Amino acid sequence: MTMPPVKYQRGDMVMGRWPGSSLYYEVKVLAFDSKSQLYTVIYKDGTELELKEQDIKSTAGFQPRSRSRSRSPGRRRSRSRSPARTTRRSSSRTAAAVAAAAITDSAVSSRRDTRLKDVEVMLSPVVTYFWLLFLPAWVFFLVLQVNREDPSLTNFPPPLPPLEAFWDAQALGFVILWILFQALLYVTPVGKLSEGMPLRSGERLKYRTNGDAITVAAAVHQGVDLTYIHSHFLQLATASLLISILLSVYLYIRSRYAAPEQLALGGNSGNVVYDFFKGHELNPRIKNFDLKFFCEMRPGLIGWCLINFAMALAEMKQHGLDAPSNSMILVNLFQLLYVVDGLWNEEAILTTMDLMHDGFGFMLAFGDLVWVPFTYTMQAYYLVSHPNPLSLPALAAIVILKLVGFYIFRKSNSEKNAFRRNPADPRLSHLKTIPTATGKSLLVSGWWGVVRHPNYLGDLLMALAWSLPCGFSHLLPWYYMIYFIILLVHRDSRDMSDCRRKYGSAWDEYCRTVRYRIIPRVY
Numbered sequence: 001m002t003m004p005p006v007k008y009q010r011g012d013m014v015m016g017r018w019p020g021s022s023l024y025y026e027v028k029v030l031a032f033d034s035k036s037q038l039y040t041v042i043y044k045d046g047t048e049l050e051l052k053e054q055d056i057k058s059t060a061g062f063q064p065r066s067r068s069r070s071r072s073p074g075r076r077r078s079r080s081r082s083p084a085r086t087t088r089r090s091s092s093r094t095a096a097a098v099a100a101a102a103i104t105d106s107a108v109s110s111r112r113d114t115r116l117k118d119v120e121v122m123l124s125p126v127v128t129y130f131w132l133l134f135l136p137a138w139v140f141f142l143v144l145q146v147n148r149e150d151p152s153l154t155n156f157p158p159p160l161p162p163l164e165a166f167w168d169a170q171a172l173g174f175v176i177l178w179i180l181f182q183a184l185l186y187v188t189p190v191g192k193l194s195e196g197m198p199l200r201s202g203e204r205l206k207y208r209t210n211g212d213a214i215t216v217a218a219a220v221h222q223g224v225d226l227t228y229i230h231s232h233f234l235q236l237a238t239a240s241l242l243i244s245i246l247l248s249v250y251l252y253i254r255s256r257y258a259a260p261e262q263l264a265l266g267g268n269s270g271n272v273v274y275d276f277f278k279g280h281e282l283n284p285r286i287k288n289f290d291l292k293f294f295c296e297m298r299p300g301l302i303g304w305c306l307i308n309f310a311m312a313l314a315e316m317k318q319h320g321l322d323a324p325s326n327s328m329i330l331v332n333l334f335q336l337l338y339v340v341d342g343l344w345n346e347e348a349i350l351t352t353m354d355l356m357h358d359g360f361g362f363m364l365a366f367g368d369l370v371w372v373p374f375t376y377t378m379q380a381y382y383l384v385s386h387p388n389p390l391s392l393p394a395l396a397a398i399v400i401l402k403l404v405g406f407y408i409f410r411k412s413n414s415e416k417n418a419f420r421r422n423p424a425d426p427r428l429s430h431l432k433t434i435p436t437a438t439g440k441s442l443l444v445s446g447w448w449g450v451v452r453h454p455n456y457l458g459d460l461l462m463a464l465a466w467s468l469p470c471g472f473s474h475l476l477p478w479y480y481m482i483y484f485i486i487l488l489v490h491r492d493s494r495d496m497s498d499c500r501r502k503y504g505s506a507w508d509e510y511c512r513t514v515r516y517r518i519i520p521r522v523y
């Protein structure tokens with residue numbers, strides 16, 4: 001069989017489509033691989049990609065659509081309908097970097113998929129089994145340990161209660177009711193419709209963002225003895241775990257039938273356990289009901305506040321108090337502020353990594369329905385049986401810390417969200433930006449010029465303010481702080497490799513200008 005002639009030759013200057021967009025940039029052909037039928041091309045900013053022939057046009061025959069007024073690609077909008085079939089080439093990257101990068105790449109190619117599969121399968125078996133078992137076990141460990149008179153880690157392990165103690169059908173009923181109640185509120189046609197960020201297919205999904213604090217008030221229904229939540233915490237955690245497992249099984253099965261453009265790039269290794277854990281469908285929806293958005297923003301997040309409130313009532317009951325302790329009030333108010341802010345700015349979540357890139361599988365379902373409500377409430381749970389009175393200066397210092405953290409968190413998140421939604425927003429015109437070859441720009445002054453993740457800095461300061469009211473007698477109430485440092489450092493490095501891959505030399509320039517990742521002059 002004769003091979004078709006190679007259309008473009010080494011050294012040719014042609015127009016290459018940028019992955020995931022309909023924008024073409026001038027590129028130089030470096031090589032052609034007859035096996036994969038891919039051209040290796042280099043963009044002017046030094047980014048090397050592999051493109052299919054259909055994503056290349058000759059400069060002579062190329063008809064620019066309408067020329068953008070601005071020369072900066074950052075002011076242009078990508079309006080892609082179908083993803084470009086491309087692969088980023090990176091000979092110098094290590095296997096680990098390729099793995100991290102590959103899992104959330106926004107460009108697809110058969111060759112890249114093969115590489116992704118190899119990496120996923122390599123990482124999957126042992127590590128995934130470990131996380132699948134460890135994460136639920138850790139939740140139960142925390143719940144059992146924190147309830148002990150002496151919850152210090154030297155007093156490890158907590159006695160294992162009989163298996164029946166984990167199960168209560170009524171608790172399962174309450175969890176189901178709670179989720180249904182939240183679902184009902186979610187489908188209530190109140191609140192504005194927001195558009196998510198463009199998907200690989202170019203489509204923008206609509207989300208109803210009616211984050212209403214009334215939900216919390218409604219749930220905290222008068223006359224209901226909420227201390228049930230404290231006394232049945234273990235059983236409620238088991239019930240939520242069961243629901244998250246069932247949900248993940250459903251998500252795994254439906255992802256096998258989903259159209260390719262609805263899939264995230266991870267969670268497709270062929271290893272059932274890994275894919276079940278990681279999740280493959282990006283935004284699974286039942287009609288307009290977005291399962292990922294709902295789970296991330298509603299039952300667990302609002303449940304977190306409900307549980308905290310129940311802990312305050314349990315503290316009053318246990319110690320015969322007329323009002324909760326100062327420490328308990330601080331923990332409740334601080335975390336309530338965090339959740340209400342999250343709900344209030346619900347649409348900001350549409351530009352976060354989880355919503356934009358990650359598939360919805362066990363990791364997120366469990367994270368949303370079990371991890372958040374049953375481990376983020378550790379401080380309040382701890383305070384019920386381990387009171388820690390606060391002096392007025394200590395209280396004032398903690399409040400100031402929380403407010404500073406909140407200010408940094410909110411301002412930086414809002415700045416990025418506003419910029420991503422409308423880069424031409426006149427309120428942001430004073431900010432310096434770096435254009436990138438993708439058409440998006442990077443903020444290089446304002447909050448995002450201080451460190452590369454100012455939002456993480458604010459979040460960490462707030463986490464510190466949540467643990468301080470519990471004092472220093474035990475490590476357990478500091479668990480969230482420790483976990484959060486690990487989570488954010490990991491997310492930062494994952495985001496770094498994603499952005500380096502997406503933005504090439506523009507990202508390197510950003511990193512040279514903004515040298516620190518999270519804490520100025522420290523990290």
Ligand SMILES: NC(=O)C1=CN([C@@H]2O[C@H](COP(=O)(O)OP(=O)(O)OC[C@H]3O[C@@H](n4cnc5c(N)ncnc54)[C@H](OP(=O)(O)O)[C@@H]3O)[C@@H](O)[C@H]2O)C=CC1
Pocket residue numbers: 351352353354409413416419420440441442443444448452453455456459487491495498499510
């Ligand atoms: N309480 C909790 O358990 C958790 C809280 N969080 C919080 O959620 C929030 C969202 O976090 P997360 O999704 O991890 O990350 P970010 O909201 O920081 O999103 C990172 C993305 O922002 C964009 N970006 C990065 N730098 C710039 C820049 N200079 N200019 C413009 N855009 C830039 C890039 O996306 P692109 O360029 O593609 O738009 C990048 O991928 C944070 O406040 C975090 O603290 C997160 C995890 C857990």
Ligand SMILES: CC(C)=CCC[C@@H](C)[C@H]1CC=C2C3=C(CC[C@@]21C)[C@@]1(C)CC[C@H](O)C(C)(C)[C@@H]1CC3
Pocket residue numbers: 135296297301338339341342343349352354363364366367368371372
């Ligand atoms: C170990 C394990 C199972 C990890 C799963 C991680 C998830 C618990 C978190 C991933 C990103 C999250 C975010 C929030 C909650 C925790 C998870 C789901 C968030 C909704 C909390 C409220 C904030 O205001 C937020 C909206 C910025 C935030 C978004 C990310």
